[in-house]
Amino acid sequence: MAAAKGLPMVDLAPFFTDDGDEGARAARASAIEAVVEACRTYGFFRVVNHGVPRELVSRSLELSAAFFALPDEEKAKVAAEAGRGTPIPAGYFRLPSRSPDNAEYLLMYQPHLGHNLYPAEPHEFRETLDECHEKLAKLGVLVQEILAEGMGLPPGFFRKYTADSDSSFHFFAALHYFPATEEDGSVGLSKHEDGKALTFVLQDTVGGLEVLKDGEWVPVEPIDGTIIINIGDLIQVLTNKKLKSATHRVVRKPGMHRHSMIYVVNVDADKWIEPLPEFTDKVGKPPRYRWFRHGEYVELRKRNKFDPPATPEEFYNINYYAI
Numbered sequence: 001m002a003a004a005k006g007l008p009m010v011d012l013a014p015f016f017t018d019d020g021d022e023g024a025r026a027a028r029a030s031a032i033e034a035v036v037e038a039c040r041t042y043g044f045f046r047v048v049n050h051g052v053p054r055e056l057v058s059r060s061l062e063l064s065a066a067f068f069a070l071p072d073e074e075k076a077k078v079a080a081e082a083g084r085g086t087p088i089p090a091g092y093f094r095l096p097s098r099s100p101d102n103a104e105y106l107l108m109y110q111p112h113l114g115h116n117l118y119p120a121e122p123h124e125f126r127e128t129l130d131e132c133h134e135k136l137a138k139l140g141v142l143v144q145e146i147l148a149e150g151m152g153l154p155p156g157f158f159r160k161y162t163a164d165s166d167s168s169f170h171f172f173a174a175l176h177y178f179p180a181t182e183e184d185g186s187v188g189l190s191k192h193e194d195g196k197a198l199t200f201v202l203q204d205t206v207g208g209l210e211v212l213k214d215g216e217w218v219p220v221e222p223i224d225g226t227i228i229i230n231i232g233d234l235i236q237v238l239t240n241k242k243l244k245s246a247t248h249r250v251v252r253k254p255g256m257h258r259h260s261m262i263y264v265v266n267v268d269a270d271k272w273i274e275p276l277p278e279f280t281d282k283v284g285k286p287p288r289y290r291w292f293r294h295g296e297y298v299e300l301r302k303r304n305k306f307d308p309p310a311t312p313e314e315f316y317n318i319n320y321y322a323i
């Protein structure tokens, strides 16, 4: 039954062919429908033929694994430093031992902003990950357009919130989860919903990502050449919960190091977020969230990571603004 429960798969090839092709237009329409349906039911889907070369993804994951395999003193050379004008410091960070999560990461913003700290070793790290980042940013724009069309919104609608301004702080992060041990258990990332607009996940062959669907944890098995996409809280709020920011987690396995990379489409901290009239007043439905400034939510969520509460139940999430 695993196949029946697997994430919906959407082929994006029709978006990379000529506009005038009628077959491609029909194929686009059905891909858009499939994306919206997946976001309504799972909040997650996979894409193939997405414009990010398979070989670039595997090289990026290998280089990232090579970086995390370096001794701690080497990784510390690109340690994230507070106070560099970004919401979360760019660079290397190991989650604190009091955190329920157990991972280390290297966080990068849009390369042209100049915030990033790149390791000198392995030496192709910077150019390869920057290239992968750039391709994912393009895919991010395409997926926002697919969602806008699928939700009956004008072209460019979501980009009004996420536009590539220097303060939108989209980010790309390489992640490493340590093998599970008896001593510290198997939690990689405890269950959560993503707080931003959209997340793209690229993973190695180890597995461990799971999505909560109808009360059951569904494994997001690694499938070569595919990218996993999920909706974050901001799209859930704008669509008044028509599209779902699904709960997910990462489970570590004994004896296995998991490497993944995420690209996150973020929203300017100054944007005010509330359910759109298209999904409330205009359809006679009450708003399910009160309005808030995105930057305020970012601050609340940062406490989960850097000053974690005693139990995951006390983590801040979007229900803080629920009506």
Ligand SMILES: O=C(O)CCC(=O)C(=O)O
Binding pocket: 175, 189, 194, 201, 203, 209, 248, 250, 260, 261, 262
């Ligand atoms: O590493 C992964 O597969 C997912 C990471 C994730 O859920 C997150 O960083 O929010």
Ligand SMILES: [Fe+2]
Binding pocket: 192, 193, 194, 199, 248
């Ligand atoms: Fe997540």
